[in-house]
Amino acid sequence: MAEATLTVSSRNYSSWSLRGWLLCRMAELDIAVEVLGGGDAASRAELLHLSPSFLVPRLTHGPVRVWDVLAIAQYLIEWRPEAGLVPSDIVKRAWCRSIAGEMHGGFMNLRSALPMNLRARYTDFRLWGGAQSDIARILEIWEEALAASGGPFLFGPTPTIADAMYAPVCTRFVTYNVDLPRRCAAYRDHIMAWPLMQEWIAEAEAEPDEIEELDMEF
Structure with missing residues (x-):
């Protein structure tokens, strides 16, 4: 039996579910994944960008219940500090938390204009100005971090x-x-x-497509 449960919505469409799952796996927490169906109101609200407060992913680990990605990250950092979810150096650790927080609370134009859809491919997609500004800022974040760390991840190996x-x-x-x-x-x-x-993407490709309204986004 798994040590914890992570409740997610769509693997194909839900960026927040992916983030929570990656954090749990990076911390080597033994999780069972519970996937909400497309008919679940909270799940559909998140996927259609209608919910102001995401209730998934939600981690249940013994008596602990956490349902915000940054809260999940902080819990896992405290639960397993040896996993290295943040850099050991205090300056780099502050930098890492800052750019993680910027992603968590920002880039709304990018999220609206380019919804996550792992199965789709668009070769000539037109980007509007707000999304371009968000992309420019993200690339600035990446360039600075990679130049300092040498990669291949943002803060090193x-x-x-x-x-x-x-x-x-x-x-x-x-x-x-x-x-x-x-x-x-x-x-x-x-x-x-x-x-x-690659593991997440394989699961996403096998997922039934229940959220037809997302086609209206493109």
Whole structure:
């Protein structure tokens, strides 16, 4: 029996579910994944970008229940500090938390214009100004972190909470064929080839498509 349960919505569409799952796996927490059906109201509200407060992913670990991605990250950092979810250096740790928080609370134009859809591919997708500004800021974050750390993850050879937070952005850049500078493209490709990402993507490809309204987004 698994040590904990992570409740998620769609693997194909839900960037927040992906982030929570990556964090749990990076912390080596033994989890059973519970997937909400497309008919669940909370799940559909999240997937259609209608919910102001995401209640999934939700981690249940003994008496602990956590339902915000950054709260899940903080819990896992405290529960298993040896997992290295944040850098050991205090300066880098503050930087890592800052860019993770920026992803958590920002980039709404990108989220609206380029919803996560792992199964889709658009070769000539038109980006509007607000999304372009968000992309420029994300690339600035990546370039600065990778230049300082040497990669291949944002803070060096092992993934941190920052990589979990930006992993769904990498999928969006693939889905919508967003042109990236060399270092950022290499980071995107490294994240997409990450075994944990490949495992999630395989599950997403096998997932039934129940959220037809998402076609209206494109």
